[in-house]
Amino acid sequence: MTISNAPSARTAGTATAYWTVGPEQGELRTEDLPAPGPGEALVRSLYSGISKGTEMVVHNARVPDCVADAMAAPHQEGSFPGPVKFGYLSVGVVEAGPDEWQGKTVFCLHPHQDRYVVPVTSLTEVPDGVPARRAVLTGTVETAVNALWEAGPRLGDRVAVIGAGLVGGMVAKLLAGFPLERLQLIDIDPAKRAFADTLGVEFSHPDDAAGDCDIVIHCSASQAGLERALRLVGDEGEIIEMSWYADRSVSLPLGEDFHARRLSIRASQVGVVARARRHRRTTADRLNLAVSLLRDPVFEAFLTGTSRFEELPGVVQRLSDGTLDALCHVIEYPHTTETTR
Structure with a gap:
């Protein structure tokens, strides 16, 4: 029309x-x-x-x-x-x-x-x-930059990015330039391996992903992906949640060892500059x-x-x-x- x-x-x-x-x-x-x-x-x-x-x-x-x-x-x-x-x-x-x-x-x-x-x-x-x-x-790219300002990766960190879509791929591409000990791009679709290879990033299926991560950045927009993030992050580690679920509800196992391990889940949203840079950018x-x-x-x-x-x-x-x-x-x-x- x-x-x-x-x-x-x-x-x-x-x-x-x-x-x-x-x-x-x-x-x-x-x-x-x-x-x-x-x-x-x-x-x-x-x-x-x-x-x-x-x-x-x-x-x-x-x-x-x-x-x-x-x-x-x-x-x-x-x-x-x-x-x-x-x-x-x-x-x-x-x-x-x-x-x-x-x-x-x-x-x-x-x-x-x-x-x-x-x-x-x-x-x-x-x-x-x-x-x-x-x-x-x-x-x-702006969304990915803001997420990294939120996450604040440090020298030698172990980082996982869950979800090899547009945003997850962007985040992984930018992280590939950081001096990390380990970086994995994680997705359930094995066809995403070629995409990760193009970006110069190690690919992993969720079942094979390495744990004890300092930071996990979640981009899969799925409950299963966020649950996997809780398992991959190390004690007192942080999950940066980039997925937007709109009107969907998500259930998480926040009993079990969530409190004992002092885990954190923090939202990243591009509407405002990340707090770590808000006063200077x-x-x-x-x-x-x-x-x-x-x-x-x-x-x-x-x-x-x-x-x-x-x-x-x-x-x-x-x-x-x-x-x-x-x-x-x-x-x-x-x-x-x-x-x-």
């Missing part, structure tokens, strides 16, 4: 955006695009990425009411369960705005939309050496760090498919019902010309 509106004299024409309009229902809608004002930029999208975990929760109308406000994306329109315009991995080119921004390739935490107007303070410049398509991963600092890390071509392994913008409603449904498997599926917009900066 497409809703068209004639542009007014104070608009920059029209834009087309993806909206979730009901449980397992999405559509492209056309809307007026306001002309950029002082301190604002008009961005033409090149690519956007589908953050499968969170976006499937939105697609299936499973955002709990108690966190609906907290889960709103920076430039979201509408509200949960819908209609809502949601998404946050967009890369484009500035076509109008302040002189110093025009022509720059930028990342923005914006929903899937072909053209949009935002304050320039919402933009992160994509640096030289980072292809625009790869830059859609900026928001996910801004969200803009964190995004600039994240996009700079994407110069490493190994991050291409996280981009597992591309579709055209007009195919987006069907792509989201296929991701939801499992007929399309992906880490980060990329949406390509019309007239995209890739430039390796």
Whole structure:
């Protein structure tokens, strides 16, 4: 379904955006695009990425009411369960705005939309050496960076990452650069071994994973994975919980030896800068760090498919019902010309 509106004299024409309009229902809608004002930029999208975990929760109308406000994306329109315009991995080119921004390739935490107007303070410049398509991963790398600031790994630590999906893989990739004694990426799917090999990280099935870990970072979004984390972490060790279960309940064996071993489970959520860096880093600092890390071509392994913008409603449904498997599926917009900066 497409809703068209004639542009007014104070608009920059029209834009087309993806909206979730009901449980397992999405559509492209056309809307007026306001002309950029002082301190604002008009961005033409090149690519956007589908953050499968969170976006499937939105697609299936499973955002709990108690966190609906907290889960709103920076430039979201509408509200949960819908209609809502949601998404946050967009890369484009500035076509109008302040002189110093025009022509720059930028990342923005914006929903899937072909053209949009935002304050320039919402933009992160994509640096030289980072292809625009790869830059859609900026928001996910930012999530991984925040988790490591939460975890605070130390020299010689033994660390396990449970769940070799997009977020878990990102965390493991960043941890591979730390001087750890041991790092394992753990998943029940043996096919993930090749992915771990690409990242340069040791792979393990949960049954074979090494215990007595100083830190376990849990990313599998499963009760079984979190239970395994409790078994793998060493005495007085810490579990960093990165999974979001939305409206699902999780039961854990917090009797047994949980108290005797003085274990800790701590949440990591990218909405605010991790406490350990909150007084010295801004969200803009964190995004600039994240996009700079994407110069490493190994991050291409996280981009597992591309579709055209007009195919987006069907792509989201296929991701939801499992007929399309992906880490980060990329949406390509019309007239995209890739430039390796």
